[in-house]
Amino acid sequence: MELEQNRQEAAKTNNPIRCIVKLGGAAITCKNELEKINEENLLSVCSQLRIAMMSGSSSDKVLSLDWSKRRGASDSAPVVEDFTSQLVSECNNFVVVHGAGSFGHFQASKSGVHKGGLSQPLVKAGFVATRISVTSLNLEIVRALAREGIPSIGMSPFSCGWSTCDRKIESADMTMITKAINSGFVPVLHGDAVLDASLDCTILSGDVIISHLAAQMNPEFVVFLTDVLGVYDRPPSEPDAVLLREIAVREDGSWSVIKPVLQGTCREVEISVAAHDTTGGMATKISEAAMIARQGVDVYIVKAATSHSVTALSGRLKDDIPEDWLGTVIRFIR
Secondary structure: OHHHHHHHHHOOOOOOOOEEEEEOHHHHEOOOOOOOEOHHHHHHHHHHHHHHHOOOOOOOOOOOOOOOOOOOOOOOOOOHHHHHHOOOOOOOOEEEEEOOOOOOHHHHHHHOHHHOOOOOHHHHHHHHHHHHHHHHHHHHHHHHHHHOOOOEEEOOOOOOOOEEEOOEEEEOOOHHHHHHHHOOOEEEEEOEEEEEOOOEEEEEOHHHHHHHHHHHHOOOEEEEEEOOOOEEOOOOOOOOOOEEOEEEEOOOOOEEEEEOOOOOOOOOOOOOOOOOOOOOHHHHHHHHHHHHHHOOOEEEEEEOOOHHHHHHHHOHHHOOOOOOOOOEEEEEOO
């Protein structure tokens, strides 16, 4: 009893969480090219996150926290004096979760990790291969954030003790995550291969992780950064696709489009999922976003590395949604 009470106390953050950000795998990787990062997008996203997190920065100079040499780069050594003379900046409490994109999905799909069955050699090998892939992406994202002066710490759900039962979260120890936040760090989690009490193993998607974190931490708002402007009524590649500007979520978890009014009573929202995507794609994203909104937390789905994502990350959308802002707002209505 005392141990459990201590664990609950350790899982409390000292200050409110301002925002949980989901970096969509398709936005930060080249999804059709195996294990290739979209360097331009990642750089822009990290810069925007720095502005949103460290708005009270006392210096315009960005001090990199990545002191490791990058392959093929001529990085200069850190100047210790720069850090000793820098005033401590106020940093809003953010948590970052990223998808896998072209990292992990192919390995998981080819081996069937998401279906379970660790007794099969192929599945066990795929479990290892999937985790190698997704953790390598996590390291690169942590380094990119660190180069923007963000004190980021990579935290894998598997290593933190997260597990599932029949693909639903069964155990999710928040202790180290909240300790990291209370110590001034920004946790960076990711979709991961985890153990499952019913299936032996499965894939825990970043969208499910962010929904659980939102329920535990009650952030001011949640931002999904994607490779498209927001949620459409059908695949955005189709010429007649319509951007859904506002979605309302009801008490029972059902949702409906408020803005714009879709023409035709038979027009329904269609969702597509890539063949290699083992996490449910946009269908899971909307479902988890609706669950978050049901808790009274606004969710903004917006294209990464744009002026629209800057607005979303700033939190200004809670008060007013500009007419020229492009994205999808998902909110709870009674």
